[in-house]
Amino acid sequence: MERAPKPGRDVPPKKDKLQAKRKKPRRYWEEETAPTTARASPGPPRNKKRNQELRPQRPKTAHILKKSRISKKPQVPKKLRKRKNPEPQRSLSGAQDPFPGPAPVPVEVVQKFCRIDKSKKLPHSKSKTRNRLEVAEAEEKETSVKAARSELLLAEEPGFLEGEDGEDTAKILQADIVEAVDIASAAKHFDLNLRQFGPYRLNYSRTGRHLAFGGRRGHVAALDWVTKRLMCEINVMETVRDIRFLHSEALLAVAQNRWLHIYDNQGIELHCIRRCDRVTRLEFLPFHFLLATASETGFLTYLDVSVGKIVAALNARAGRLDVMTWNPYNAVIHLGHSNGTVSLWSPAMKEPLAKILCHRGGVRAVAVDSTGTYMATSGLDHQLKIFDLRGTFQPLSARTLPQGAGHLAFSQRGLLVAGMGDVVNIWAGQGQTGPPSLEQPYLTHRLSGPVHGLQFCPFEDVLGVGHSGGITSMLVPGAAEPNFDGLESNPYRSRKQRQEWEVKALLEKVPAELICLDPRALAEVDVISLEQEKKERIERLGYDPEAKTPFQPKPKQKGRSSTASLVKRKRKVMDEDHRDKVRQSLEQQQHKQKKAKPSRARPSALDRFVH
Amino acid sequence: MKVKMLSRNPDNYVRETKLDLQRVPRNYDPTLHPFEVPREYVRALNATKLERVFAKPFLASLDGHRDGVNCLAKHPKSLATVLSGACDGEQWKMDAPAYGEEEEPLHTILGKTVYTGIDHHWKEAVFATCGQQVDIWDEQRTSPICSMTWGFDSISSVKFNPIETFLLGSCASDRNIVLYDMRQSTPLKKVILDMRTNTICWNPMEAFIFTAANEDYNLYTFDMCALDTPVMVHMDHVSAVLDVDYSPTGKEFVSASFDKSIRIFPVDKSRSREVYHTK
Numbered sequence: 001m002e003r004a005p006k007p008g009r010d011v012p013p014k015k016d017k018l019q020a021k022r023k024k025p026r027r028y029w030e031e032e033t034a035p036t037t038a039r040a041s042p043g044p045p046r047n048k049k050r051n052q053e054l055r056p057q058r059p060k061t062a063h064i065l066k067k068s069r070i071s072k073k074p075q076v077p078k079k080l081r082k083r084k085n086p087e088p089q090r091s092l093s094g095a096q097d098p099f100p101g102p103a104p105v106p107v108e109v110v111q112k113f114c115r116i117d118k119s120k121k122l123p124h125s126k127s128k129t130r131n132r133l134e135v136a137e138a139e140e141k142e143t144s145v146k147a148a149r150s151e152l153l154l155a156e157e158p159g160f161l162e163g164e165d166g167e168d169t170a171k172i173l174q175a176d177i178v179e180a181v182d183i184a185s186a187a188k189h190f191d192l193n194l195r196q197f198g199p200y201r202l203n204y205s206r207t208g209r210h211l212a213f214g215g216r217r218g219h220v221a222a223l224d225w226v227t228k229r230l231m232c233e234i235n236v237m238e239t240v241r242d243i244r245f246l247h248s249e250a251l252l253a254v255a256q257n258r259w260l261h262i263y264d265n266q267g268i269e270l271h272c273i274r275r276c277d278r279v280t281r282l283e284f285l286p287f288h289f290l291l292a293t294a295s296e297t298g299f300l301t302y303l304d305v306s307v308g309k310i311v312a313a314l315n316a317r318a319g320r321l322d323v324m325t326w327n328p329y330n331a332v333i334h335l336g337h338s339n340g341t342v343s344l345w346s347p348a349m350k351e352p353l354a355k356i357l358c359h360r361g362g363v364r365a366v367a368v369d370s371t372g373t374y375m376a377t378s379g380l381d382h383q384l385k386i387f388d389l390r391g392t393f394q395p396l397s398a399r400t401l402p403q404g405a406g407h408l409a410f411s412q413r414g415l416l417v418a419g420m421g422d423v424v425n426i427w428a429g430q431g432q433t434g435p436p437s438l439e440q441p442y443l444t445h446r447l448s449g450p451v452h453g454l455q456f457c458p459f460e461d462v463l464g465v466g467h468s469g470g471i472t473s474m475l476v477p478g479a480a481e482p483n484f485d486g487l488e489s490n491p492y493r494s495r496k497q498r499q500e501w502e503v504k505a506l507l508e509k510v511p512a513e514l515i516c517l518d519p520r521a522l523a524e525v526d527v528i529s530l531e532q533e534k535k536e537r538i539e540r541l542g543y544d545p546e547a548k549t550p551f552q553p554k555p556k557q558k559g560r561s562s563t564a565s566l567v568k569r570k571r572k573v574m575d576e577d578h579r580d581k582v583r584q585s586l587e588q589q590q591h592k593q594k595k596a597k598p599s600r601a602r603p604s605a606l607d608r609f610v611h
Numbered sequence: 612m613k614v615k616m617l618s619r620n621p622d623n624y625v626r627e628t629k630l631d632l633q634r635v636p637r638n639y640d641p642t643l644h645p646f647e648v649p650r651e652y653v654r655a656l657n658a659t660k661l662e663r664v665f666a667k668p669f670l671a672s673l674d675g676h677r678d679g680v681n682c683l684a685k686h687p688k689s690l691a692t693v694l695s696g697a698c699d700g701e702q703w704k705m706d707a708p709a710y711g712e713e714e715e716p717l718h719t720i721l722g723k724t725v726y727t728g729i730d731h732h733w734k735e736a737v738f739a740t741c742g743q744q745v746d747i748w749d750e751q752r753t754s755p756i757c758s759m760t761w762g763f764d765s766i767s768s769v770k771f772n773p774i775e776t777f778l779l780g781s782c783a784s785d786r787n788i789v790l791y792d793m794r795q796s797t798p799l800k801k802v803i804l805d806m807r808t809n810t811i812c813w814n815p816m817e818a819f820i821f822t823a824a825n826e827d828y829n830l831y832t833f834d835m836c837a838l839d840t841p842v843m844v845h846m847d848h849v850s851a852v853l854d855v856d857y858s859p860t861g862k863e864f865v866s867a868s869f870d871k872s873i874r875i876f877p878v879d880k881s882r883s884r885e886v887y888h889t890k
Contacts, residue, residue, distance in 0.1 A: 112640065112641065113639070113641065115641065115647075147639050150639065154638060155623065155636065156617060156619060157615075157617075158617060159614075159615050159616045159617040160613070160614070160615055161612065161613070161614045161615075162612070162613045162614075163612055164612060164613065167612060169612075172612055176612070177614055180612065180614050181614060181615075181616045182616070182618060184618045185616035185617075185618045188616075287645065287646045287649075287650065328645060329645060331646070370642055371642050412642075460617065461616050461617045475616060477614055477615060477616050477617070478617075480617055481638075481640075481642075481643070482617050483636065483638040483640075484636065484638060484643070485636070485637055485638040485639075485640075485643045485644065486634070486635030486636050486637060487635060487637070488643055488644060490635070491624075492621065492624040492625050492634075494633065496633075497633060507653075507654075507657055508650045508653050508654055508657075509653065510646055510649040510650060510653055511649075511653070514649045514652075519645070519646055519648060519649060520647075520648045521648075522648045522649060522652055523648045
């Protein structure tokens with residue numbers, strides 16, 4: 001990359017000296033302020049010296065500002081950095097900008113937009129690759145700061161609920177919240193008394209605008225819950241075990257007693273899929289157009305709803321499956337088993353991707369938050385645990401509940417709800433980083449029957465609860481993401497927008513083989529294939545083209561290139577390399593010894609038989 | 612208790628009239644846009660496939676000849692005129708939309724040796740033929756103005772430079788390319804390659820650049836001023852390259868090969884941009 005030529009480069013040095021000797025012409029504002037002697041207002045800097053004082057001062061003061069603020073432009077490698085220092089702002093009134101430089105941006109927000117994992121190092125990287133990576137990292141820094149600044153344009157603020165003077169928010173009733181809130185929000189709280197058709201399970205569509213619920217005795221309905229407009233209401237004359245919207249509000253999947261049925265939102269039965277029999281739970285993976293079903297027969301089946309084919313039917317080998325959830329970050333299915341483990345599944349592999357031991361009894365509920373960082377599980381041992389999914393799979397916090405939680409759900413902003421019997425408890429986290437703190441619940445509510453289904457509505461501060469008495473929609477201030485993206489899920493989309501979105505989503509449908517624990521795996525350098533190719537190239541060529549050429553001492557003149565001295569120099573380099581190798585191997589040996597020592601710490605009585 | 616619920620005013624999100632644009636608020640938070648890498652991968656794959664689907668290059672097949680078509684010639688000024696010659700001696704003047712009829716030759720010249728190539732000067736009424744040597748002819752005369760040769764082997768093709776119109780290039784069967792100067796009536800320079808060159812073509816925009824179509828499956832772009840190394844080696848064909856022609860922009864050229872394919876190469880790249888083939 002070539003830099004633009006310096007402005008003064010072409011001018012021969014003699015001219016510079018001449019220019020320095022000549023006086024600079026005075027500007028009109030400098031002439032006006034020159035005669036005044038009284039310095040009531042800080043005038044524009046008159047001497048060059050004062051200018052120079054100001055210029056280096058500015059970056060210094062910037063560092064004294066709060067630690068968590070980025071107050072100057074990000075450091076980019078020299079090639080991309082701007083050449084000029086910005087002049088101090090001068091206005092006609094003579095006032096100076098008290099906050100010079102660009103506005104500070106909080107570091108956490110910038111961190112949110114960073115995607116490159118800088119801890120990973122590439123082996124055998126050439127200088128070209130390293131240069132390109134450096135440029136990419138510098139660009140990412142700049143763009144993340146710009147994206148963080150653009151957050152200013154987001155229109156909505158999240159909700160909140162604060163108690164006054166040590167008031168416990170958990171004791172605040174829903175009725176009180178409804179009174180204190182505006183009419184539109186109060187209308188979002190409603191109770192549907194449906195005692196006749198059994199305990200209900202419910203599902204919100206991806207935009208949060210439509211609600212589908214199914215009662216155990218066959219009652220299935222879909223409605224636009226904001227305008228309370230009923231789309232369809234039917235009785236399927238069979239036990240309904242679970243219900244899910246497919247990619248939009250147009251299609252419903254209902255897990256009935258024997259088989260899986262797909263209905264239109266007008267109540268017309270479209271498909272009866274007999275290969276999925278005795279399904280207990282359904283999950284829809286929206287970006288892969290996959291419907292995952294967990295059945296009593298112990299099979300996890302993935303059905304591609306865009307082409308209508310069963311992509312994978314995996315035998316979980318753990319008996320009856322009735323605890324299932326999906327991870328929105330990497331589309332991995334989490335199954336909870338009766339031996340206390342949670343297994344992670346992808347349609348590409350016959351074996352689970354991971355198995356995590358969570359509880360001492362059976363696992364009764366699993367939930368994963370929207371960033372895929374935390375997994376909450378509850379079991380028959382009355383424990384509620386939160387695990388870290390993106391690093392170590394270790395439990396972060398645990399809590400004993402008076403009654404086991406049979407249902408768990410996370411909201412978009414990280415609130416966790418647990419349904420225990422006929423009571424729901426909601427825990428809130430400290431900000432958006434970090435798991436919800438399980439010390440004190442944020443809100444509680446008692447329902448008219450035991451809970452059978454829980455889901456937070458996607459872009460509204462509402463929790464939908466399906467119980468044996470019907471459906472309840474609860475107000476939970478601060479639960480939802482306030483600013484949606486119009487191109488992903490837009491609750492206010494028109495029919496045309498929905499059609500366009502559907503076509504684009506189908507074109508971008510991710511193939512099921514790409515589901516794995518790290519969704520960014522495709523963007524990484526495939527180190528294994530690289531090394532494989534290198535081996536093959538060495539075999540084919542017979543030698544390693546990238547190996548270091550043996551050191552050839554340069555034949556130096558002035559009498560220093562006698563054979564003896566050349567041999568000496570060669571020997572010196574060889575000895576140095578040898579010493580490095582020996583040092584490395586010694587370090588490795590020490591490491592191994594350290595690792596081996598603790599295992600041999602305890603001598604047992606059976607040792608005499610080993611040696 | 613202080614409480615505030617998230618409540619959106621639909622007026623801010625729904626358009627007022629049918630004639631307005633739809634409002635699309637944006638939030639670039641990565642949590643709202645999961646699976647960036649796989650979706651981008653699928654989009655890139657689809658774009659490549661659709662680009663191939665829409666690339667239909669075949670326009671028309673100009674039928675009429677009763678025997679194999681052996682040579683083509685373009686009119687330097689008229690876009691619609693193309694002449695084609697067949698192995699049985701038929702010539703056709705393709706003047707879109709109608710095909711032309713045969714015409715009687717104005718002048719017939721009998722030579723002493725076999726002529727393997729012919730090319731006309733871009734400006735003057737002069738043409739060149741090649742066989743055993745390169746002859747420069749005036750249109751009115753029956754014997755060549757001058758003959759040039761360098762070496763003892765037969766010469767397979769000759770081409771005039773469109774910009775420096777006194778320059779000629781020829782390909783001989785002893786693997787060399789010879790450049791001639793018509794003003795001084797002498798050969799100028801020679802470059803010997805590993806295998807025989809079938810034809811050369813001069814770049815219509817760059818005065819001294821020409822591309823040679825070689826038997827060793829490659830095309831070599833040379834600068835006349837420095838013939839020791841080629842400016843670019845174009846490698847993509849899998850069999851001998853038989854003919855090459857430049858686009859009038861001077862940025863690309865098309866090459867035809869014995870492997871039944873036609874490739875379009877950019878001048879500055881060593882790989883082809885496009886490949887066409889019939890069955």
